Amino acid sequence: MANPPHGGLLKDLIARDAPRRKELYAEAEKLPAIVLTERQLCDLELILSGGFSPLEGFLNQKDYDGVVNELRLADGNLFSMPITLDLSKETIEANGVKPGARVALRDFRDDRNLAIITVDDVYKPDKQKEAKEVFGGDPEHPAIKYLVETAGEYYVGGKIDAIDRLNHYDYVALRYTPAELRLHFDKLGWSRVVAFQTRNPMHRAHRELTVRAARARQANVLIHPVVGLTKPGDIDHFTRVRVYQALLPRYPNGMAVLGLLPLAMRMGGPREAIWHAIIRKNHGATHFIVGRDHAGPGSNSKGVDFYGPYDAQHAVEKYKSELGIEVVPFQQMTYLPDSDEYKPKDEVATGIRTLDISGTELRKRLRTGADIPEWFSYPEVVRVLRESHPPRSKQGFTVFLTGYQNSGKDAIARALNVTLNQQGGRSVSLLLGETVRHELSSELGFSRVDREKNIARIAFVASELTKSGAAVIAAPIAPFADSRDQARKLVEKHGSFYLVHVATPLEYAEKTDKRGIYAKARAGEITGFTGVDDPYEIPVKADLTVDVSTSNVRTAVHQIVLLLEAAGLLEQL
Numbered sequence: 233m234a235n236p237p238h239g240g241l242l243k244d245l246i247a248r249d250a251p252r253r254k255e256l257y258a259e260a261e262k263l264p265a266i267v268l269t270e271r272q273l274c275d276l277e278l279i280l281s282g283g284f285s286p287l288e289g290f291l292n293q294k295d296y297d298g299v300v301n302e303l304r305l306a307d308g309n310l311f312s313m314p315i316t317l318d319l320s321k322e323t324i325e326a327n328g329v330k331p332g333a334r335v336a337l338r339d340f341r342d343d344r345n346l347a348i349i350t351v352d353d354v355y356k357p358d359k360q361k362e363a364k365e366v367f368g369g370d371p372e373h374p375a376i377k378y379l380v381e382t383a384g385e386y387y388v389g390g391k392i393d394a395i396d397r398l399n400h401y402d403y404v405a406l407r408y409t410p411a412e413l414r415l416h417f418d419k420l421g422w423s424r425v426v427a428f429q430t431r432n433p434m435h436r437a438h439r440e441l442t443v444r445a446a447r448a449r450q451a452n453v454l455i456h457p458v459v460g461l462t463k464p465g466d467i468d469h470f471t472r473v474r475v476y477q478a479l480l481p482r483y484p485n486g487m488a489v490l491g492l493l494p495l496a497m498r499m500g501g502p503r504e505a506i507w508h509a510i511i512r513k514n515h516g517a518t519h520f521i522v523g524r525d526h527a528g529p530g531s532n533s534k535g536v537d538f539y540g541p542y543d544a545q546h547a548v549e550k551y552k553s554e555l556g557i558e559v560v561p562f563q564q565m566t567y568l569p570d571s572d573e574y575k576p577k578d579e580v581a582t583g584i585r586t587l588d589i590s591g592t593e594l595r596k597r598l599r600t601g602a603d604i605p606e607w608f609s610y611p612e613v614v615r616v617l618r619e620s621h622p623p624r625s626k627q628g629f630t631v632f633l634t635g636y637q638n639s640g641k642d643a644i645a646r647a648l649n650v651t652l653n654q655q656g657g658r659s660v661s662l663l664l665g666e667t668v669r670h671e672l673s674s675e676l677g678f679s680r681v682d683r684e685k686n687i688a689r690i691a692f693v694a695s696e697l698t699k700s701g702a703a704v705i706a707a708p709i710a711p712f713a714d715s716r717d718q719a720r721k722l723v724e725k726h727g728s729f730y731l732v733h734v735a736t737p738l739e740y741a742e743k744t745d746k747r748g749i750y751a752k753a754r755a756g757e758i759t760g761f762t763g764v765d766d767p768y769e770i771p772v773k774a775d776l777t778v779d780v781s782t783s784n785v786r787t788a789v790h791q792i793v794l795l796l797e798a799a800g801l802l803e804q805l
């Protein structure tokens with residue numbers, strides 16, 4: 233039999249309320265509704281499934297105070313993380329949220345009512361206190377930033393009636409509720425299960441340490457990665473789940489099961505470790521691996537760690553007797569090349585050669601396409617990671633040329649287009665000012681607002697194309713620094729952005745204008761013309777400045793190619 237849930241009873245609200253589903257659904261349609269944020273939705277999912285047992289809703293003030301001050305619910309049960317429904321004053325007033333009221337909780341993704349909360353109380357938390365007691369108080373801590381900058385100023389406590397589970401469209405079969413996982417363990421005949429929490433890809437060291445933990449306890453393994461919200465900058469869960477799936481057959485005789493946990497992590501170190509243990513206990517695990525700096529967010533901008541490396545292990549140790557799940561301290565594994573094996577670091581005799589690849593080093597090797605040895609990871613895992621992290625030579629980028637009309641930017645853009653097409657390896661998209669004006673922005677004029685809109689559209693398209701690995705060449709006038717900065721920001725989410733200032737002087741652009749556009753502008757036939765009666769803000773931090781009055785198009789293209797080459801973007805693998 234699986235481990236009993238925290239508090240003794242699995243609070244599977246979906247199963248509990250299934251007989252009343254129709255009724256609750258109809259009631260919710262008539263109630264005011266609160267549209268939950270992504271984080272609140274993650275919390276609700278685990279309240280509904282019993283993952284947060286013994287919770288049956290969002291914490292009221294009594295429970296909240298207990299959890300913040302003493303890691304305890306009002307009924308005495310150990311609980312370390314305040315699970316709260318934070319709302320703004322406006323939302324509370326607009327929806328009549330007050331004690332006794334029933335309010336629907338809605339999924340922002342598909343507008344479905346998932347639950348009804350019966351409001352117990354509405355209270356204003358002492359956020360400074362919560363920040364200090366729960367997360368340690370460093371204002372740079374991501375959960376504290378969220379608390380201060382994003383969370384609403386009031387909390388609403390109350391029990392929940394469950395209407396329906398959330399809809400998921402990715403990896404549905406791997407999303408086990410606690411009840412489903414318990415049933416699965418039962419079917420497999422597993423009574424001892426070591427759960428492994430992760431928000432990162434898994435490699436050989438992780439496989440070794442989980443197998444060791446299982447061997448020592450004669451148990452099986454539950455790989456239980458977080459697919460809700462993790463630390464910004466983490467590898468996306470789609471890639472990670474493919475990694476875990478690739479790794480799974482490397483466990484002998486089906487000794488491991490993969491289940492996905494829709495948790496919104498807080499990166500709360502010691503408090504989070506206790507919370508994680510409780511959640512795994514609710515999912516039926518009997519053992520839980522807690523590693524060095526478990527669920528820690530690293531260090532702040534001054535390089536100071538938010539938590540000590542063993543704070544989390546000490547915290548779970550402290551509450552060992554009432555946790556009801558055996559915590560297995562995570563031993564950091566290292567590779568011994570001379571004997572081709574992994575061993576816990578602290579068991580390696582001095583003088584023995586060891587090898588490790590850090591996360592930073594791994595990311596670098598993925599970026600450059602450098603070798604990732606088999607002693608570190610399995611080829612099938614590396615293949616998945618490489619698909620999601622193509623080397624620089626396969627990554628998208630945007631070259632954004634800005635300058636006066638007839639500055640030569642269009643000629644450079646066209647020449648760069650054929651140069652990159654000649655090189656091959658990527659699709660190349662050319663977004664000339666006139667093409668965009670014709671295809672995307674035909675209703676826009678040349679006021680500041682319209683120009684900003686035009687550049688924002690170019691930036692959006694460039695960013696999407698960059699994401700899919702294309703080379704993008706954009707060449708609008710883009711006279712405003714702010715718009716250019718915004719474009720950079722958007723594109724850099726997905727790849728490199730190079731701002732090339734085509735600094736050909738206005739006089740030259742005007743003198744060589746064979747189309748007579750400047751003449752028309754001077755004659756007042758075109759108004760608000762850049763350089764004539766409209767401003768051009770000269771870029772202060774262009775990645776490259778070229779000038780066709782003193783140089784030529786070919787040289788400018790060559791300079792851009794050199795820039796791209798230096799960044800490894802044009803390497804032929």
Ligand SMILES: Nc1ncnc2c1ncn2[C@@H]1O[C@H](COP(=O)(O)OS(=O)(=O)O)[C@@H](OP(=O)(O)O)[C@H]1O
Pocket residue numbers: 637638665666669678682683684686687707708709710711749758759760761762766
């Ligand atoms: N008032 C005014 N100011 C600047 N440019 C004007 C204006 N009116 C029309 N045009 C013609 O529009 C083309 C420039 O558009 P852009 O999209 O590059 O401008 S912007 O980046 O949105 O500022 C460019 O067209 P092409 O010469 O065909 O490239 C300009 O000649």
